[in-house]
Amino acid sequence: MSFINYMAREINCKLVYYGPGLCGKTTNLQYIYERTNPEAKGKMISLATETERTLFFDFLPLSLGEIRGFKTRFHLYTVPGQVFYDASRKLILKGVDGVIFVADSQIERTEANLESIENLRTNLAEQGYSLDKLPFVVQYNKRDLPNVASMEELREMLNPTNVPDFEAVARTGVGVFDTLKAVAKLVLTELKKGG
Amino acid sequence: MINPQMVMYEEEFNQIQAVVDRLVRDANAKVVFIVDKNGQLIAASGDIDNVDTTSLASLTAGNIAATGGMAKLLKENEFATQFHEGEKANIHIQLVGNRVILVVIFDSRSSLGLVRLRVKKASEELNHIFESLLKKVQEPGADSPFAEITDEDIDNLFND
Ligand SMILES: Nc1nc2c(ncn2[C@@H]2O[C@H](COP(=O)(O)OP(=O)(O)OP(=O)(O)O)[C@@H](O)[C@H]2O)c(=O)[nH]1
Ligand SMILES: [Mg+2]
Numbered sequence: 001m002s003f004i005n006y007m008a009r010e011i012n013c014k015l016v017y018y019g020p021g022l023c024g025k026t027t028n029l030q031y032i033y034e035r036t037n038p039e040a041k042g043k044m045i046s047l048a049t050e051t052e053r054t055l056f057f058d059f060l061p062l063s064l065g066e067i068r069g070f071k072t073r074f075h076l077y078t079v080p081g082q083v084f085y086d087a088s089r090k091l092i093l094k095g096v097d098g099v100i101f102v103a104d105s106q107i108e109r110t111e112a113n114l115e116s117i118e119n120l121r122t123n124l125a126e127q128g129y130s131l132d133k134l135p136f137v138v139q140y141n142k143r144d145l146p147n148v149a150s151m152e153e154l155r156e157m158l159n160p161t162n163v164p165d166f167e168a169v170a171r172t173g174v175g176v177f178d179t180l181k182a183v184a185k186l187v188l189t190e191l192k193k194g195g
Numbered sequence: 196m197i198n199p200q201m202v203m204y205e206e207e208f209n210q211i212q213a214v215v216d217r218l219v220r221d222a223n224a225k226v227v228f229i230v231d232k233n234g235q236l237i238a239a240s241g242d243i244d245n246v247d248t249t250s251l252a253s254l255t256a257g258n259i260a261a262t263g264g265m266a267k268l269l270k271e272n273e274f275a276t277q278f279h280e281g282e283k284a285n286i287h288i289q290l291v292g293n294r295v296i297l298v299v300i301f302d303s304r305s306s307l308g309l310v311r312l313r314v315k316k317a318s319e320e321l322n323h324i325f326e327s328l329l330k331k332v333q334e335p336g337a338d339s340p341f342a343e344i345t346d347e348d349i350d351n352l353f354n355d
Contacts, residue, residue, distance in 0.1 A: 003201040003235045004341075007208035011341070012235045042249045047257070056261070059234075059253045065352045067344055072352065075234065075253065091260040095233035181353045188349045191341040 001095040002191055010071045013187050014095055015180075018120050019102035020112035021053070021081035024141040027170040028102065029060050029076055032180060035173065036062060054080040057092050064184060074184060081116065090123050098135035098187040099124075100179055102170075103158050105140045105148040110157070117158055135186035138165040139179045144172070201231055207328045208238065214320050215240040222313040223305035225284070229321070230255050230296045237295060251298070255288060259296055278307065289314050292322040294329075 003012040017025040026046065033044045042061035049055050058078040063071060079089040101120065103113045121131050138159045140151065151167065159165050164182040168175030215227045219241040228239035228248055234256030239248045262274045277288040287299040287310050297318060299310050 001201055001233055003203070003231065003233070005203040005208075005237075007203055007205050014233055043247055045250055045253065056257060059250070059257075061249050061253075067341075067348050067352060070341075087264055088261075091257070091264055094260065185349055185353065188341070188344070188352075189346070192344050192349075 002097050002187075004070075008071075009069055010073055011067075011191070012073045012075065013097040013184075013191075014075045014077065015098045015100065015183055015187070016092055016096045017076065017078040017100045017102055018089070018093075018116065019081055019141075020104055020109060020116040021083070023081060023102045023104035023109070023113075023116075024168075024170040025078035025081065025102050026052075026054055026058050028100075028139075028141075028168075028176050028179070029058050029078055031170055031173045031176045032062070032076070033060055035177070040064075053082060054078055055085070056080065056088050067188070072184075072188065074187075076180075083115070086119065086123070089119070090126065093123055093127060093129075096124075096129070096134070097190070098137075098183045099131070100137055100139060100183050101158065102139045102141050102168075103154060105142045105154060106145055107147050107149050110149060113154075113158060132161060135183055135190050136163050137179055137183045137186070138163060139168045139170075139175060140165065141168045141170050141175075143167045143174070144169045201233075201235070202328075202332045203237065204328070204331065207324055207331075210324045211238045211321065212240070214317050214324070218299065218313055218317045222299060222301065222310045224299045224301045224310065226298075226300040228252065228298050229291075230298065232256055232259065232294065232296065241300075246300070255296055255298055259288070259290060285310075287311070287314060289318055291318045292325055294325055295321065297321065 017028055019025055040063045045059040047056035060076040062074045064074060077092050079092045101117055124131055140154050166175040166179045170176055215238050218227045224241055226241040226243055226246055229237040230252040231237055234253040236248055236252040266273050273290060275290045279286045283302055285301055289297045291297050299314060301310055
């Protein structure tokens with residue numbers, strides 16, 4: 001749920017990175033954090049296990065600049081991808097304005113991708129949202145690995161409605177900002193319609 | 196629009212800020228802040244230069260969401276109050292009108308009893324303010340400033 005603050009002349013939006021365990025959600029945020037000017041970002045918070053798996057969420061506040069005198073601020077969250085953290089994923093989705101689905105392109109993660117996107121649909125529906133109506137983009141991550149599925153296959157499985165999608169190597173940053181900008185743009189466009 | 200928007204106007208903001216400013220004094224608190232349930236900071240007062248309120252806001256909301264989830268599993272109403280006692284700092288967290296979260300950070304210059312007492316009064320005031328804010332937002336003609344923006348404005352944001 002976006003938050004328009006006339007007093008501070010700010011608009012705040014919530015973006016959630018979703019996807020199967022180890023697909024690279026946290027890596028996306030880490031790269032964005034590293035490559036953003038100090039004045040445009042807050043602290044990155046990671047609630048993680050000792051083995052660096054996300055336990056509850058990662059959080060990164062970002063400013064993307066001004067539109068008509070309003071600062072645009074985005075709160076980036078990742079969910080924990082491991083299947084058994086479903087209760088936490090539901091909580092993080094509350095009040096979401098835009099979703100990034102990060103897929104793991106490796107062939108052996110096909111099933112995990114499908115399960116995760118289905119889980120996303122279910123959890124959104126429980127809160128009365130529909131993935132088809134929400135600002136939504138898809139990122140095919142880990143394109144640097146040798147055992148990846150073809151883009152054609154991935155698109156067919158994960159992006160039948162043809163939302164903006166991107167190939168990425170989050171570890172080196174390929175596609176990371178393109179993905180973020182695309183979803184931020186959709187969210188702002190939605191706000192414009194919603195007013 | 197799928198989501199009802201949270202909106203803050205100058206009038207209500209000033210009322211809310213007055214409540215948190217007063218609460219800092221009345222409760223001898225170090226820091227007082229208000230967060231919505233999604234983790235957006237609404238107002239803060241006290242020694243805020245020495246704490247990262249944005250991070251605290253997001254963690255507070257996460258905390259309330261998690262305990263709210265536990266309450267649901269136990270078929271319990273949401274746990275409206277939480278208190279965490281540290282060696283130097285203590286945190287009192289109060290859910291106000293099931294909408295926003297009032298957080299008070301205090302040390303040994305204050306006490307839990309005093310904080311509880313003052314939070315109770317402040318919560319009632321805040322509840323009124325947020326109720327009238329909600330009404331205002333639902334009134335027709337409460338336009339988003341974003342209705343006016345163009346695709347070009349949005350593109351420009353990403354051109355640098
Ligand atoms: N080769 C390669 N490895 C990547 C890429 N992106 C992330 N990784 C690695 O994949 C592992 C998991 O990445 P994370 O970002 O922690 O995954 P996550 O999606 O946050 O996982 P959960 O928190 O369990 O949901 C790490 O070792 C990353 O370095 C990529 O594009 N290519
Ligand atoms: Mg993670």
